Structures are given as C-alpha cells and as structure tokens.
Amino acid sequence: MSGSPVRDFRTPLARARGLGSAKSGVGHFWWQRVTAIVLALLTPWLVWLLVSLAGADWAAAHAAIAKPWNAILLSIFVVALFWHAKLGVQVVIEDYVHTRALEVASQLLVTLACVGGAFASLYAIGRIALMA
Amino acid sequence: MAQRERPLSPHLQVYRWQITMTMSILHRATGCALAVGALGLAWWLLAIAAGGDHYANFAACLASPLGKFVLFGFTASLVYHLFNGIRHLLWDAGLGFDIPAVYKSGYTVVALTVIVTAAIWFFALRGGA
Numbered sequence: 001m002s003g004s005p006v007r008d009f010r011t012p013l014a015r016a017r018g019l020g021s022a023k024s025g026v027g028h029f030w031w032q033r034v035t036a037i038v039l040a041l042l043t044p045w046l047v048w049l050l051v052s053l054a055g056a057d058w059a060a061a062h063a064a065i066a067k068p069w070n071a072i073l074l075s076i077f078v079v080a081l082f083w084h085a086k087l088g089v090q091v092v093i094e095d096y097v098h099t100r101a102l103e104v105a106s107q108l109l110v111t112l113a114c115v116g117g118a119f120a121s122l123y124a125i126g127r128i129a130l131m132a
Numbered sequence: 133m134a135q136r137e138r139p140l141s142p143h144l145q146v147y148r149w150q151i152t153m154t155m156s157i158l159h160r161a162t163g164c165a166l167a168v169g170a171l172g173l174a175w176w177l178l179a180i181a182a183g184g185d186h187y188a189n190f191a192a193c194l195a196s197p198l199g200k201f202v203l204f205g206f207t208a209s210l211v212y213h214l215f216n217g218i219r220h221l222l223w224d225a226g227l228g229f230d231i232p233a234v235y236k237s238g239y240t241v242v243a244l245t246v247i248v249t250a251a252i253w254f255f256a257l258r259g260g261a
Contacts, residue, residue: 033224036217036220036221037221039217040217040218040221043210047252050256051255051256051259054255054256054257054259055259058184058191059184061187062180062187065177078174078177081170082170085163085170088160089163089167092160092163110167114167114170117174118174120177120178121173121174121177123178123181124174124177124181125177128177128180
C-alpha cells in the first residue's frame, strides 16, 4: 500500500483481528457454510426417517424419535437448520427490504421465530425421548 | 428520499435468459420456503410430543390434498436446495468455476432434483401415506 494516498487508519490490533467495521468479519459466511455441511450430511438420514414414518401412527413415530441416535441427530439437525435459516433469510431481508424500520422489525421477527423454533423442537425431542 | 432521474445500471430485462440466473433465484426462493418448512418440522415434533390426539390432527392435515401438495413443494425445495447448496460449496472450494462446468452442474442439479423428489414420493406413497 506504500505510495497510495489512502492510508489505513486501523490500529494494528484491529488489523490483526480482521473483523472489519461490522465487528463480525467472515462470521456470517463461515457459519452459513458450517451449518450447510452439517445439514447436507444429515438431510439424507432425515428424509429416510420421514419416508419410513409416512402413514405411521403416533406410537410408531414416537418410538422412532425416542431412539437415542435419532433423538441426538434430530437435535443437531434442528439447531443447524434454524441457524442456517436465520443466516439465509437475514441476507434476503438485507437485500430486498429498504425501509429501515421494516427491515429491523423483520430481522427481529426472523431471529425470534428461528430461536423459538429451535428451542420448541429441542423441547419436543427431549420430551419424546425422556418421557416414555 | 429525493426522486432524481439518474442512469440505472443494466438490470435483468436486458439479459438473455440463462439457466444460472434461474437457479440462483430458485436457491433463494427454496431457502425461504424451507425456513417456513423448518417451522413445520417443529410443529410435527411438538405434535408427537403432545400426544396421540394432536398427532392424529397433524397427520390428517398432511394427508389432505392441500397438505400433500404443500409437503410435495417442501420435498422438491429441500432436494433442490440440497443439491444446489452442494454446488455452492464446491464453488466455495474453488471447483467448477468455468462457464461450461457451471452450466453442466446446473442441469445436473435440475435432473437430480426431479429424479430424487420422484423417488422420495414413490417410497413414501408405497409406505402408506
């Protein structure tokens, strides 16, 4: 950058952290990919589970989810799913909603819905798995 | 905001259609649909946790023609978003960036979506849904 009229006014610490002015750096990009990989690995298993439960009665569905491995993988899946959904819809709102108040309200709503969906799912899985 | 006549950069309508533009917007659209589908998955889990009567209601909703139609939409969206997402991850790794490869992977994703969605519904309906 020597010879350029534009100087870098960041402190050496800020440059080393590399988090930029929004203080999150590549966090959004990275976690979107991490959750994507988790979901790509687990989706075939989930589809197989759901197809095997097509037309099943309550007892069969309950028993399938109560199995330890199914309960564990399903818990991981819903956390990755709602996290990935939050990150993705966030960008869509950032791109298309140009009214600031509406944008902030939408982002809040999406965050609350995703956190709520994740916790409700975990509660349901826990209740199914732990209460016979 | 003050309305002023300014030159606009070229937008969608000046470009010839290419599969890449449709695949790109479909990735977003299916992603938004699947965010709603995620709430459906939470609903399904809560219905099972709530007991047999609640689950019977939920299952009846799914088994209705409208329920099946929505569920089919979620299935197709999920399969498309999964395969196109893998395409995106490969791009992130720096693979398949040249134009012929981008087109080839695009048509591959479309073909896989049709085949896998059909296979899922074949097995689900044979299972008694």
